[in-house]
Amino acid sequence: MASVTSLSDSVQQHLASALSAALPEAAGADPLLRRSDRADYQANGILALAKKAKANPRELATQVVSRVTTGEVIKDVEVSGPGFLNITIADTAITRNLAERYADESGRLGVPYARQPGTTVIDYAQPNVAKEMHVGHLRSAVIGDSVVKLLEFTGENVIRRHHIGDWGTQFGMLIQYLDEHPHELDHKSAEDGADAGEEAMSNLDRLYKAARKKFDADEEFKTRARRRVVDLQAGEPKTLAMWQKFVDESKIYFFSVFDKLDMEIRDPDIVGESGYNDMLAETCRLLEESGVAVRSEGALCVFFDDIKGPDGNPVPLIVQKSDGGYGYAATDLSAIRDRVFNLKANELIYVVDARQSLHFKMVFETARRAGWLNDDVKAYQLAFGTVLGKDGKPFKTREGETVRLVDLLDEAIDRATAVVREKDTLGRLSEEEIAERGAQVGIGAVKYADLSTSANRDYKFDLDQMVSLNGDTSVYLQYAYARIQSILRKAGEARPAAHPELELHATERALGLHLDAFAETVAEAAAEYAPHKMTAYLYQLASLFTSFYDKCQVLSDDNPAEVVENRLFLCDLTARTLHQGMALLGIRTPERL
Numbered sequence: 001m002a003s004v005t006s007l008s009d010s011v012q013q014h015l016a017s018a019l020s021a022a023l024p025e026a027a028g029a030d031p032l033l034r035r036s037d038r039a040d041y042q043a044n045g046i047l048a049l050a051k052k053a054k055a056n057p058r059e060l061a062t063q064v065v066s067r068v069t070t071g072e073v074i075k076d077v078e079v080s081g082p083g084f085l086n087i088t089i090a091d092t093a094i095t096r097n098l099a100e101r102y103a104d105e106s107g108r109l110g111v112p113y114a115r116q117p118g119t120t121v122i123d124y125a126q127p128n129v130a131k132e133m134h135v136g137h138l139r140s141a142v143i144g145d146s147v148v149k150l151l152e153f154t155g156e157n158v159i160r161r162h163h164i165g166d167w168g169t170q171f172g173m174l175i176q177y178l179d180e181h182p183h184e185l186d187h188k189s190a191e192d193g194a195d196a197g198e199e200a201m202s203n204l205d206r207l208y209k210a211a212r213k214k215f216d217a218d219e220e221f222k223t224r225a226r227r228r229v230v231d232l233q234a235g236e237p238k239t240l241a242m243w244q245k246f247v248d249e250s251k252i253y254f255f256s257v258f259d260k261l262d263m264e265i266r267d268p269d270i271v272g273e274s275g276y277n278d279m280l281a282e283t284c285r286l287l288e289e290s291g292v293a294v295r296s297e298g299a300l301c302v303f304f305d306d307i308k309g310p311d312g313n314p315v316p317l318i319v320q321k322s323d324g325g326y327g328y329a330a331t332d333l334s335a336i337r338d339r340v341f342n343l344k345a346n347e348l349i350y351v352v353d354a355r356q357s358l359h360f361k362m363v364f365e366t367a368r369r370a371g372w373l374n375d376d377v378k379a380y381q382l383a384f385g386t387v388l389g390k391d392g393k394p395f396k397t398r399e400g401e402t403v404r405l406v407d408l409l410d411e412a413i414d415r416a417t418a419v420v421r422e423k424d425t426l427g428r429l430s431e432e433e434i435a436e437r438g439a440q441v442g443i444g445a446v447k448y449a450d451l452s453t454s455a456n457r458d459y460k461f462d463l464d465q466m467v468s469l470n471g472d473t474s475v476y477l478q479y480a481y482a483r484i485q486s487i488l489r490k491a492g493e494a495r496p497a498a499h500p501e502l503e504l505h506a507t508e509r510a511l512g513l514h515l516d517a518f519a520e521t522v523a524e525a526a527a528e529y530a531p532h533k534m535t536a537y538l539y540q541l542a543s544l545f546t547s548f549y550d551k552c553q554v555l556s557d558d559n560p561a562e563v564v565e566n567r568l569f570l571c572d573l574t575a576r577t578l579h580q581g582m583a584l585l586g587i588r589t590p591e592r593l
Ligand code: ARG
Pocket: 123, 126, 127, 128, 163, 164, 165, 332, 350, 352
């Protein structure tokens, strides 16, 4: 495990020690180092520090400069403007740093682990039993999966929880109907995977509609269905067994969709609402005994000063209804107790639609009052915005219905497949290869479009833009990766190798410094649960690579062997970084496209 000190960190250290030598009271202060267009880095922190110490900023900057050790890493440092520092890195230091990353045999490109990893429970990919998955479930799954990968890469202990909607009064109706029509969930074909998933969903859908119709039309059925709810809640074995059938059937469908999404969801991590049934009564008891919740019109409620309805009356969180039933809030509060006290988490993340923000605000505040959450154990809703159609309105089918997630994914795959086929002008790919790449490009496009806007914003689902080869898309990055692989194949005998003694072209320096910043990007994206920082980094990486490749011939007979090797090394490190970064987003990088 060879973690590499990044260039920015070593510059930062050099500056910090020069700064505290020049101004002892500034010991430990941040020189605010940034990448800059004028030099490699600029430090902007001197101004504020000088102000605080009532010193002249330019003078202080000059003193700091005189104390910076130049040589191995810092080639040059100078004062600019009112007291900024411009820093230039030695070419040798850039290549050495990259060579260390390249040589990291753990495959982590020298990225260090977080200093104090903790345990994070992340609640994501939570569809509802007996219901179709729609475009809202896409975001939770895609964002959640990437945050899991980012956190795990930093060494965090991550526990995944898929809080599926598998409980509620609607099951009384469904179970009663199935009891009266026992073959409705039988599978006609013996297929596996996507087809079995589709069949499961269409069974469930048909059954749901039929049950609903009977429920609305037939008073006696309604009574029988209501009695079933009571049986279910009492855990009557036959009723429970039938409920389990719905859950199992739905899982066949869920797994087929997650599979299409190229996403690993593990069965033991699926702990739905029903998983907390045994805790609900105690949760209520604890809240009532501690006075956090009070009885109001028979219901057990928690009130908040700042949460009022349109009529000005307080809107409570209802933990237990007046008829004794428990709802969504009781389940979520019990899940918090489980995650904090049994799973020993110190961070809880909920990747859930922004439209549920009020619910989570109330649930988290309740848990804090109860002492289950505090400064050491925090909860955070990673709220996401709405997926919009091209018209900027919430995404709907032409008939005005919510879009089925599978249809949307299939369309993306079809479009991407057409792009792959069209690009393969020489007909080198077999039909099978075209299909495989089409899926990787199509699913990658959907994931990337979702991840590249910050989660809380809405975004337009625009397939034309998503599969475009130009611009900030995953296809662009996948092509950059595949192009590098083809360069490496064409290199023949020449092998990538670092030559720190070589002078670098400006585009090589820019690419090199950006490669060095991968570690920093991982740390930031993980700490802020912000995959869009990784997409932005990768897009810039591909752009810098393109400029480098435009300006610097890699495989030219005119180049000395060392130059060819060093450039191949830059190519290969770029490819590895692209591959790793894309993997953290859950996106594949095919070797050929
Ligand atoms: N099943 C819910 C839905 O489809 C999302 C569940 C979110 N997680 C939670 N702990 N409440 O909207």
